[in-house]
Amino acid sequence: MKVAIGCDHIVTDIKNHIKEYLEKKGFEVVDCGTYDFKRTHYPIYGKRVAEKVVSGECDLGVVMCGTGVGITNAVQKIKGARCALVGDVCAARYAKEQLNCNVIGVGGRVSGVGMIEDIMDAYFGAEYHPTKENEALIEKIDGLIDRTDYIGDEHFFDEFLEKWDRGEYHD
DSSP states (O other): OEEEEEEOGGGHHHHHHHHHHHHHTTOEEEEOSOOSSSOOOTHHHHHHHHHHHHTTSSSEEEEEESSSHHHHHHHTTSTTOOEEEOSSHHHHHHHHHTTOOSEEEEETTTSOHHHHHHHHHHHHHOOOOOOHHHHHHHHHHHHTOOOOTTTTOTTTTHHHHHHHHTTOOOO
């Protein structure tokens, strides 16, 4: 299985650990960045992971930032991406079994590394259980976003990056 993974600068160390953890379990992992601790803008990496999954280049995706909230919201803006922010094994399993989420999000600074490993095991070990209800719900979820003109647009976040470079964003 091919898995896309991405994060912001706050959790690069944790992303690298989880990447190695998944590789040791036999997954092929595509690292979508970021690759260091230089301050960056998380939506870029959520978008990259989502595009890899939606395009079929990768089977599933993993995203993380400090809380997981921002990057998972970025993923959910890409048509065809279904991302769940989870903080425990039960939610990870549910996201896959009931909602067929193709991207899982975690908060690297709010969940310990051991918990994140357990979340990965639960998510990747689960299988989707299609039912009429699940299929109808997923169809409605997928229908919420019908815009695709920004997929593959590497300059989509340029205006925000320019503001970032000017120091207009603050942690």
